[in-house]
Amino acid sequence: MNKIEILIIDDEPQIRKLLEIALESNEYKVWQAETAKEGIVLAANHPPELILLDIGLPDKNGHEVLKELRSWYNKSIIILSVINNEEDIVKALDNGATDYLTKPFRTAELLARIRSAIRRNQQAINNDTTLIFNELQIDLTARTIKKNNQLLKLTSTEFNLLALFANNEGRVLTHQHILKEIWGVGFQTETQYLRVFVGTLRKKIEDNPNQPKHIITESGIGYRFQ
């Protein structure tokens, strides 16, 4: 079983050592960076489950680092700060920090917050982004779809259509409604678009496109996903 990985970005060696001991004795795998630059490179090469970020780094303002990380990193970032400055904390939370801790901190509290943040990560993965229908696994935020754990290649429109279907499992969606959602108002009469795209989608996701199990046609009305 793989250990959960945590990246520490802090310039003080004593703090890093303290965190390393606390975390490794709790079965986390620890990565360390001394500077902002080094931390961003490490995170990019090997995205950890959680980042502990010191807001008072020497080479770059911590808020800048946070923003930069948040532009692509969507798991938990816990801020470490020497000062109990509310303004700083609010700013960090607004910039996407998951939580914050003021130094000096108690190890028990640190660990509790880390557990909580990681739990939320994993719930987010399970709940928000991916929908599962038998052999199909649709990740709405990553915009990827797997069939039997095999990644499929869909075009943008195909994915939009599939996402609409998946969000309305079991419900009959009329041609007009689908066209309005995917192509916009004014396209409600272009039912042929729909036929073509349902065709390509079926070819990609159905075992037997002639006898579709997922995208069911409701003649005269629209389609239903199941």
Place this chain on the structure above:
Amino acid sequence: MNKIEILIIDDEPQIRKLLEIALESNEYKVWQAETAKEGIVLAANHPPELILLDIGLPDKNGHEVLKELRSWYNKSIIILSVINNEEDIVKALDNGATDYLTKPFRTAELLARIRSAIRRNQQAINNDTTLIFNELQIDLTARTIKKNNQLLKLTSTEFNLLALFANNEGRVLTHQHILKEIWGVGFQTETQYLRVFVGTLRKKIEDNPNQPKHIITESGIGYRFQ
């Protein structure tokens, strides 16, 4: 299992944080908006189960936001207000607010009101769309019908006819009336259509189509659904 989603629209970060902690620790998924504009965009892109709306927003009067949301959003909106102003509350309720809370509020009370509002949402969903007659389960918006939890395949006209019957349980509907409702004015004499379609419907929904329990013929007059 998906978490229930709640959108907070409030300009005060402390209040948002407080609400976030209270709600997330009670297994809700929280979305946040700092401004009215941002809140409306978020709600439109991803309609939540409930909205917590601060009536005292900086960029737009809360009452205006409420009206705008209510023009298309039909789930619960709970108003948050710093002032215990009866006039304001009455106005908000008139504009479609589900409930209100005055700051500072107790977390326990907030949670209780949220549970209550969400419960009402879900009852509304259940009541509006599906009709149940013994082993038959008819979902009017999804346009699906289940017999003993088994999905049946009906054509469009068959479903329309069944829906008309189901909406008029126990009542005798004349041939003319049914024909006018399903096929339109000018088809009132085509009683043979009706015989054919009642036949196919019975074949699909009745245990024994020769001795129908649901679609009863009233000779010389029409049919009755029970």
Place this chain on the structure above:
DNA sequence: AAATCTTTATAAAATCTTTACACAACATTA
């Protein structure tokens, strides 16, 4: 140039309409 989207054409499938006929209930007539 490659990928994607939009149109067009046509074949196939599903659905609806119409016709034919059987059967039952009831009324009429020899």
Place this chain on the structure above:
DNA sequence: TAATGTTGTGTAAAGATTTTATAAAGATTT
């Protein structure tokens, strides 16, 4: 009464029409 006709209903199936699926050619975007 028995035979016959009338009317309303149900069922099957042929015919007509509508709707859908698919390929592939153009147009557009990346």
